[in-house]
Amino acid sequence: MRRGTYWSVLLSARDLYTQNDRDYANAFLVAHSANATPPSTISPPSAFSGGNYRLFNDFGNGKGAYAAGSTPDPCKWLNGTIAGWVSGGQSSKYNGQSGLSGSGKVYQIAEGRIGLLGRLGSETINQGRTVPFVYDIIEFDAAGNYTVSDHASFPTYYVYVNGVLHPELTSTQSTVKAFVTGYDASNEGSWSPIP
Amino acid sequence: MARNGRGKLTVLLIPRVLLSCSLLVGLIYGQLGRTQVANERTAEVADAIAKVRSGKFNGYHVGIIGEARAVEAVPDLEKQFTRTSEPIEKAKIAQVLLLLGDRKDVYWNYLVEAVKPALETDVPSPIHYDTAGKSVQGLSQDFVTWAQAHGQSPDQAGENAVYILPGIVMMLGSTADPRAVPFLRQALSSPNYQIAAAAAMGIAETQDVISIPTVISRCKDAPAEAAGSIAESLVYFNDPRAQDAVDTFVPKEHAKALREARKMGRGPLHR
Numbered sequence A: 001m002r003r004g005t006y007w008s009v010l011l012s013a014r015d016l017y018t019q020n021d022r023d024y025a026n027a028f029l030v031a032h033s034a035n036a037t038p039p040s041t042i043s044p045p046s047a048f049s050g051g052n053y054r055l056f057n058d059f060g061n062g063k064g065a066y067a068a069g070s071t072p073d074p075c076k077w078l079n080g081t082i083a084g085w086v087s088g089g090q091s092s093k094y095n096g097q098s099g100l101s102g103s104g105k106v107y108q109i110a111e112g113r114i115g116l117l118g119r120l121g122s123e124t125i126n127q128g129r130t131v132p133f134v135y136d137i138i139e140f141d142a143a144g145n146y147t148v149s150d151h152a153s154f155p156t157y158y159v160y161v162n163g164v165l166h167p168e169l170t171s172t173q174s175t176v177k178a179f180v181t182g183y184d185a186s187n188e189g190s191w192s193p194i195p
Numbered sequence B: 001m002a003r004n005g006r007g008k009l010t011v012l013l014i015p016r017v018l019l020s021c022s023l024l025v026g027l028i029y030g031q032l033g034r035t036q037v038a039n040e041r042t043a044e045v046a047d048a049i050a051k052v053r054s055g056k057f058n059g060y061h062v063g064i065i066g067e068a069r070a071v072e073a074v075p076d077l078e079k080q081f082t083r084t085s086e087p088i089e090k091a092k093i094a095q096v097l098l099l100l101g102d103r104k105d106v107y108w109n110y111l112v113e114a115v116k117p118a119l120e121t122d123v124p125s126p127i128h129y130d131t132a133g134k135s136v137q138g139l140s141q142d143f144v145t146w147a148q149a150h151g152q153s154p155d156q157a158g159e160n161a162v163y164i165l166p167g168i169v170m171m172l173g174s175t176a177d178p179r180a181v182p183f184l185r186q187a188l189s190s191p192n193y194q195i196a197a198a199a200a201m202g203i204a205e206t207q208d209v210i211s212i213p214t215v216i217s218r219c220k221d222a223p224a225e226a227a228g229s230i231a232e233s234l235v236y237f238n239d240p241r242a243q244d245a246v247d248t249f250v251p252k253e254h255a256k257a258l259r260e261a262r263k264m265g266r267g268p269l270h271r
Helices: A003-010 A019-031 A044-050 A116-125 A176-181 B034-054 B059-067 B071-083 B087-099 B105-119 B141-149 B154-174 B178-188 B193-205 B209-221 B224-236 B240-249 B252-263
Strands: A055-060 A063-068 A098-100 A106-113 A134-140 A156-161 B008-014 B127-129 B135-139
Touching: A003 A116, A003 B154, A019 A116, A019 A176, A044 A055, A044 A063, A055 A106, A055 A134, A063 A106, A116 B059, A116 B087, A116 B154, B034 B059, B034 B071, B059 B071, B059 B087, B071 B087, B087 B105, B087 B154, B105 B154, B105 B178, B127 B141, B127 B224, B135 B141, B141 B154, B154 B178, B154 B193, B178 B193, B178 B209, B193 B209, B193 B224, B209 B224, B209 B240, B224 B240, B224 B252, B240 B252
Parallel strands: none
Antiparallel strands: A055 A063, A055 B008, A098 A106, A106 A134, A156 B008, B127 B135
């Protein structure tokens, strides 16, 4: 039987005894559910509907779009993403929130995490630890200058300006282990991504 | 450069591939000494009981309580069963309560209702097997056609068929409740080999020796790879018919690893 079913539905930590086992399982699942590398130019509406992302944040010109994406099936049995009964990615209460920051910038937040099946599996693998949210904030000052540096340390963030990729703004993601074990429980409590 | 609000920014978050590796075949118990594992487990069980009592728990903690047979947690689990609405976690609580000997109808009925979709026999196998009996990645065309004919997206139906329903069958088997055996035998005949293999594991968990010939017969009918998955359950029977079938249907090295893991305490549906 497949371990994904043991971990995500039976909620049994089968074959996971040491931290090395858990590290390996985390790394394996992330590596085998990676999205395709995005192109150098995009049409944001098409990219939005295409779904090749874990989180989508599009803001400017008085418009905004945001979404928590679905997760490709790491075991490759499904033709695409893990969706359906357990839905795609889970939006946080801050997903899509916009307003004026403390420093006077207009902002839009995107924040979400993996869907239920993935969360249950991750909790089983990581001894009950809750799956972190990931977030991104786009801000504009009064002169129209943007700030895109406020985001989680995982995964990789690709930044497009008017549909053109700016590689110098692509972030370097933390390790999977740092992402999983460095999680601050306040992410679901008193902490908020509001700038 | 975006100026005066005319610019438009888009940020895509995408995990990059961090490593390339073949599928792990077996993380077999034995990397730590048994005493060390036992000490860590004792602390983990105490923590799980406290978390369930506080209401700040998830399915993992319920599973730990079940594996430890920590019956002192029954009153708190009963309370959390009534409060939990998420279907998988609710089913997990029901399974553990039954395992711990709390055999109230409300828990049993919840699991039986959850497992009913897995017993439908008109659903084709979601996985296609080639002429050598090896699985082919992606959903089978028969299954995609069936899903569309029933107004379901293939992804949604596939997720149910490949992951959810086999897992619910495993939950029923994990109760070790003898009432599960007729349902498990029915699930064993499913055209979905994931469900059949899950049912076989449940039969092994309940140690229903009478079902051994039925499990072997199902292996004979199945593609080679699926037969191997179903036959894994037979490792857990001290019966020569079962052990012979393991040698017939399970690849040699994998059968050896499964038997060694069993010696170290691994069960059909528990670690």
